[in-house]
Amino acid sequence: MIPTVDPAGPAAAPVALDARVVVRRPAFALEAEVSVAAGEVLALLGPNGAGKSTALRALAGLVPMHEGRIVLDGRDITTVPTEERPIGMVFQDYLLFRHMSALENVAFGPRCRGAGRAQARRTAAELLERMALTAHAAARPAALSGGQAQRVALARALAVEPRLLLLDEPLAALDAHTRVEVRAQLRRHLAGFDGATVIVTHDPLEAMVLADRVTVVEDGSVVQTGTPAEVARHPRTDYVARLVGLNLYRGHARGDGDVLVGPPGREARLVVAGTPQGEVFAAFPPRAVALYRAVPGGTPRNTWRVVIDGIERFGDQVRVHADGELALSADITPAALADLRLAPGDTVYAGVKAAEVSCYPA
Template sequence: MSAVTTMTTTSARNTAPAAGLDARIVVDRGDFHLDVRLRAAPGDVVALLGPNGAGKTTALRALAGLTPLSGGRLLLDGTDMTGTPPEDRPVGVVFQDYLLFPHLTALDNVAFGPRCRGVPKAEARERAAQWLDRMGMAEHAGAKPRRLSGGQAQRVAVARALATRPRLLLLDEPLAALDARTRLDVRAELRRHLAGFEAVAVLVTHDPLDAMVLADRLVVVEGGRAVQEGTPRDIARHPRTDYIARLVGLNLYQGRAEGHTVRVDGGPVIATTEDLTGPAFVAFPPVAVTLHRERPTGSSARNLWQCRVAGLESHGDQIRADLTGPLPLTADLTAVAASELDLHPGAEVWATVKATQTHAYPA
């Protein structure tokens, strides 16, 4: 091979477009500033998770081209889509309210996308019929949206988004409008469809269960910026903000580690099993907290604090107690245990946590 040929081949290899999504989303709107970086390979499902007003939906609308970027750029399969109009982007969107055309049948709703991309009518309807069949909606092809249940409308909306063969699928709170039972079934179905999707999918949600079940990777957004990202397992195991800790149901504190203890910023020392030095987080679940009305004697727990009950509420089949004291705590206990302890707001209790039930990691 000649030097010229070698140089050309190497150059082509270095400039070949990268598959997947590479975006920096910068949006300025008044006093709100969003700056989030998203990268994903084909087949990845990324969830944007965060509280209301964090910027999740703004990021999704920017990816769709519905909100203009103030800065940054959007690369999709190596092509710069930053200034491309929404209708010219290879993007499918499933909106929270589905936004099906009320005057069109389910079949024509799904065929609408391919028709807008120049697909002949007969081919578009055939493709739509195939997608409805995959979604278990073939028998409802002739039904208009008002005749569909919430779960059925959601399936049609997903089929409509996928029928355009997008390279980027955007889902904005796709399960929020469903009742609890339907949500359970549709979540499982959506997971199967996303598992077989060959391009990038970005899911926006504030529901940690939707994010944990549907996504391969989470990007947690607070105040317009990404505060943590990783696999659902990593996020649940190593929360780095109070918001994330509450989502995954953990007591979380930050301080400085010295060996097998962490001195909490402005608080007491927590005994742990990990051996660390320097800035650290320490976390434990509410179920790890044991409550006593009298100071316990002979307890093997190395962590002991006197607290006051600030509030009580039902949490599933348990009672969740919010405690104030040297260390603000959340404790879960059975209704029987809460009754035996005569817990009520204002009651003084002792809280214990075994060192083996804590988890410390570098901050």
Template structure:
């Protein structure tokens, strides 16, 4: 998306500023969210984290329990002062997970519906809709009803319908979830191109890390109703701070402590919170995270020679295919994931219950402050 970044003052003065608080008997959502013009922010998290509730609150479909939502200089929702802007009054476009196209209307009239609902006469609204269908490459299906459209075409019609009202805020709720894997790749690239040309603010909800990494400028990770990490896709992928994020980006992650003694930047021993220790290639004092890829883990049938710094005995819990490799889940101190070849699985007898040795080079372990 925008690689040069965005001015912070512009983000807060003309973009989205929200403190979303929604309280229910079994759920409590509380997060701060900002997004600037031309910026795509992805809310990423597991099912039940509060992503869709946040989106519904921004759209006006879920009243706040507390907090406030500002879009530019307009207050959309602020319970403390009883300010609330109705759904139809908000300058917002929404693409729902199932698209929710009107089945009795053509693609053209689906896109024209928004402008018509905002008081634009029929002819200009249909002309604007035709222009939007051309922009998303669907001019040739303008007369088709939703049931005649492919999943990718329906997604683009839904996007055109949302953008046809020229919204200042675009909300995308799992916009690629209804697509098969083959279609998703093409539509993802298409959606990225359209979002790059959109100068409004966009909030994307997804549980798919690849969608978030490709489409968003900034990730906000939501777990159990709270923000647990945020940053650029590269920052989040490089320095995960929760087990959920580590799983998303495919890393082994542990929290621990180092006394920081010795030469700064030199190798240091991290004592892990759940037992065991790891030597890293770079010393960081105090509470730290250590992370390394499953591909960095070597497995041996017996203790390897040469006394590598990080070597410990583990037990195989399970083995599953992972792309061209096999991912081995191992318990020990610490427990790890290892990616090995199918030949290695056979040669080492990596079946559940088998005991082997794991080794990781200190230089392969990333260490950063917790």
């Protein structure tokens, strides 16, 4: 069961969306619970094929559910036809009508909901003004930049006055330079929406910047949910740990500061600060790892003999991947790499101070 909201944060508002989505296919099954407060932005984060977009489309009524429920503002819309749901959706490729102007694209939704032509165009004009697109109201999609098209698509989704806003990889179609600017604009626009928002993304930065809460989906199941800071500090799967750049291990804490991680009979000993007990996760950043050619003296409480199996440039650092008594990644400077004369296949010693290891219940 996914916890609903953190009462200390912006999600203290009433729950707007309460859903359990179950979709089964011959080689895939999705079962996820999604809870979003009014005014809250939830990001569904996960690798390709995890089931994120399937969940989003099921919420929209575009994919049939085998089981579950969709309750929006206290109303069960599970069996409500797609076109009658109070939902706005922004697709990955925006899917703007090429033969229509930006204004006509945004006015399309209100017209379908029964608004007169003049009223629909007034609504569209107001939304385009809010998106700083008034000067482009007469332009067709082919004449718009990627960022402008994304804002038109968002305006079109908002024009039907939805209570649930769904965005499927909203920045994926943009180049890297444009994405930074549009991401900031999108966050401002979402902050002014008082309904529930669900964003699907595989980009951790996008999730951390845009969302109030993050739900991680892997292999059709929810594996973690929390604020961006909580997920980044306390990952619970290898996938999340890789995203946030941590070495992560699951093990058993004996209550004396030792955590045993790894397969039975070949456990590695990991010394942590404090005296946790029971099943735990232990994590530390690659920057906390020091590498030595010989067994180190001094302060590291954790020392393992490892074999280097990969070296890659990582920003202004070098990331060294190693396996052995404990599989880990270490970030060192190019100068340290040269001094140690490291190469794949070399045997070295890795050291980590106990104070650098974060330990929390599994």
